Amino acid sequence: MDPGDETEPSYGTGFETHAYDVVVIGAGGAGLRAAIAAHDAGARVAVVCKSLLGKAHTVMAEGGIAAAMGNVYAEDGWQVHFRDTMRGGKMLNNWRMAQLHAQEAPERVMELEEWGALFDRTPDGLISQRDFGGHRFARLAHVGDRTGLEMIRTLQQRTVALGIDVFMECTVTEIFTDRSGPAPTVTGAFGYWRETGRFVVFEAPSVVLATGGIGKSYQVTSNSWEYTGDGHALALRAGASLINMEFVQFHPTGMVWPPSVRGILVTESVRGDGGVLRNSEGERFMFDYIPEYFKAETADTVEEAEGWYADKKNNRRPPELLPRDEVARAINSEIKAGRGSPHGGVFLDIASRRDADFIRRRLPSMYHQFKELADVDITAEPMEVGPTCHYVMGGVEVDADTERSKVVGLYAAGEVAGGMHGSNRLGGNSLSDLLVFGRRAGHNAAYHAYGAAQDRPRIRDEEVRAAADAALAPFRLEEDGGAENPYTVQKDLQDVMQRLVGIIRKADELTESLAEIGRLKERARHLLVEGHRQYNPGWHLALDLANMLLVSECVATAALAREESRGGHTRDDFPGPDPEWGARNLVLTLEGDAVRLEQQPLPVMPDQLKTLFEDA
Template sequence: MELERHEYDVVVVGAGGAGLRAAIAASENGARTAVVCKSLLGKAHTVMAEGGIAAAMGNTWPEDNWRVHFRDTMRGGKMLNHWRMAQLHAQEAPDRVLELEDWGALFDRTPDGLISQRDFGGHRYARLAHVGDRTGLELLRTLQQRTVALGIDVYMECTVTRLLRDDETVTGAFGYWRESGRFVVWQAPSVVLATGGIGKAYKVTSNSWEYTGDGHSLALQAGASLVNMEFVQFHPTGMVWPPSVRGLLVTESVRGDGGILRNSAGNRFMFDYIPDYFRKETAESEEEADRWYTDKTNNRRPPELLPRDEVARAINSEVKAGRGTEHGGVWLDIASRRPAEYIRKRLPSMYHQFKELADVDITREAMEIGPTCHYVMGGVEVDPDTQESRLPGLFAAGEVAGGMHGSNRLGGNSLSDLLVFGRRAGLAAAEHAAKLAGARVEVAEAALADAAAAALAPFDRDGGENPYAVQQDLQSTMHDLVGIIRTRAEMAQALERIAVLKGRVANLSVEGHRQYNPGWHLALDLPHLLLVSECIARAALEREESRGGHTRDDFPAADDAWAHLNLVLDLPADADAVRVTRQPLPQMPGDLAELLES
């Protein structure tokens, strides 16, 4: 078998913010490091995180600090977050932002020269360090330059199809070059997964083509566990029209900078959806909300800046009640709120996006928007301090890791999450490899042959299933039956369809050659999408309450019996389905618990 081989101390799968930050940390700590990515360096989905990096730097509000950020994060996640991850994230985020600045990131500035910080939903204070509405792009550009300067090897346009392991630990990864189809193996004692999310399991999503849940699936199949998979975040504001861009992200910065939501009757409806949990700090009239933008002394924020799960459900309710727009969304209006020059300066990407793709001038017209599958709070279950999974030598960071966000992620916490825990994963991966220094990692030839045979199987079948037809049916199943609002009957039906789809996925066939063959690439992605979809549906069926990104129409309220339970999923050997286990949350120290009462 023709096989390209490489040996490293640390292999990072994924070249977004989490992957590059992990690779930098590993390399700077003496590990021979490689990065493997599906796309080209600099093209990762991190560029779509536009609004800013959440970090309690206190540049706009001196009262802000890590304790308030910790409290906001825990409350946003409805207390299902792993407290230690939320603590580390809040404490270390400011240093990670300043580190980016030291490496050349060019942030917007306050009048006195500090890094500017903007408002976002669920954050008590303005704390998002930003670069217009292109923050993710600047973050990725900065990390990319650092990666290149350190001489880290990057394998671009490569896809990992299997993690390799022995009886005890990870031994590397197997994959192929997307252009040629040639197989390649990376032998390493430490592997860091930084593969992002699962959005392509859904029909309407803000996610790019890379987000096929492969990291979640690879980890599960290798013996790691997943946590919080029932919690899928539907961003409140994705483009609705035209159909070619349906789901494309409209940054929360539009609302953070003054944009408001109106239904088809012109009513500012979010005042009707303020939950009791946030009533003390949310304005309850238009006059009070509008005054907040100029006089923030009482900090009663507009209801448009409630956490994303609350806003998405409100929009969904308005549309279902017949108060939606012609194309099934609502209106997001900043044109009547801010001068055109201000909008073009603060939201240059949004201005360009709507002008070019929808022929809408957002300085003059409202945007037609609606919820879009955006982020999965669930991921690989990891140790908070090291990001190591249950499988020794396997680490995860960023969206592919679970626990940090609980049942709902606050906007801006994704970029600081990937910086904080990407660094921690890289450090721990390098340390793990150093402990094994001198011991060559061995990979069983039989395992390589099996991985190659599995990858080539679609070419060996004639007249099998078309990958694109199967993908369409899977996306429709998840969109229709495991979407924003869920019921037992619909999720049971989804699992029945997934069982049928398993047989169809096992019978996929593709034509042509291995050289850049999109049909083959999709055929290899579909088993990952299917496994992740099953995890989401089974966990969502098990959790009989509504909390954060999980809403059950048949159990519409949060249930105290579920308030301290996470759902963990694993894949027992030779099992036909994933296993769901209820697991108590770790006990929070008293001094942190007191912060949540303030």
């Protein structure tokens, strides 16, 4: 699909050229919502996606969209949602982003419904909301356990109906900037068609990054092949900064057996709808891992937990619904203590607690996933699950209200943006994050493009040719005995990240990881791919590897520097949180080829918001 302005290429032969006001990179929830917002603001918009439209990782967010609509509990409101989000992130969140998110999420959900999303309903006909870990009230608007799929379907249908141009199976490798002024300024982007290898130049004063996460740098991950940290690396190379990169979320429940499906997500909806975690001895071990600051609202006996299901308003929540970082560490501890399941996980049991019809109705995707992939009937037997690399809280440092990075004209939304979730993301907050900040990024990108319409910096010919030369470098290396296979380098990177920068970290292992990544970067200079530019997966991976190595270095660098345990970052040599570190963010930039780290104080929360935590 080659839409857009079919003007004569201006950079010499072999360069297809298009001009837009806003180019959105990524077609998940954040990217499509940004594109719709920019279009509604009057901009000419293009969406560029690495895969096919409709296949974004958003579809894997199955549980629901967190929004304090009050449909199940009238006492829920944005203030409670804000407090839950900040506490879940261990107070390291950008408070303004968390506030905007909590305030605007209900309106974004209602907007989706107006555009055709079909949500499950309460007996009164309102949008149904389910329980999820870390949320005080049931607030996840859902469609069974296929909410992300319904969200993508709705946004995709809206995008197509509005006539927004979509470049599918097109990978962006460089953001062009003009560096003649006081700050880098976006001039466009460079990419290639994955099928033909033909190069594409996008002239645009505004670019929105909505590229998702970094999970394919790890061996065990719920992420699909697209998640190679492209947006994070594009932003760094363009002159933007990254924040919170040490915080990688290991979702507590991924499949562990058979090996071919290891890491595939098992939605938190299973626990939200009554599933419990058991070790090999049949014990509900989560009662042994309740943190002090959650004890006031978490059941510490089986009887209290069971009472909650009978009368939720008068009893404390079961510990299976603690935030994800707490549950993942507990599962990891049980496995290390020798109380794991036969295949190296623990048991997630809903079969003994809900009838088969309820499970098939509320969890249809999970029922089919285990039946087809593992030959397990979850209505009759427990699932084996274990932690899987799922989400990165860190990303591009952006202004909370506009989503603009330090690069003029460069915006970011969704998982590629940092700050919103602090050190740990609550389940369900991802989908509402995409909607709230995707809309804000799209609107502001369009406004910037309008202001830049009369004086757009031009892309220089030498920039385009340099980007093309860099993309073609893996074909040009002469095989002299030092050539490297990109698949081998990726496999070795995944091994390093899984072993040394995983769920539990130590200084000596992090130091070793940085040395290993340095050696892998040197090997990556000698990548050799065979064949031609027409659909060549080896070439595609060779280009992705540059991003994966850079972002992995950022994760390890920040993890080594943060000498405490907080949220998704657990240091075995610094086992507890440190109040001094709780007031600092780590910011990463790129100077030449070197990753630079500096500390930055947290934004100060206003007094009127601080009062929300006084009785918490």
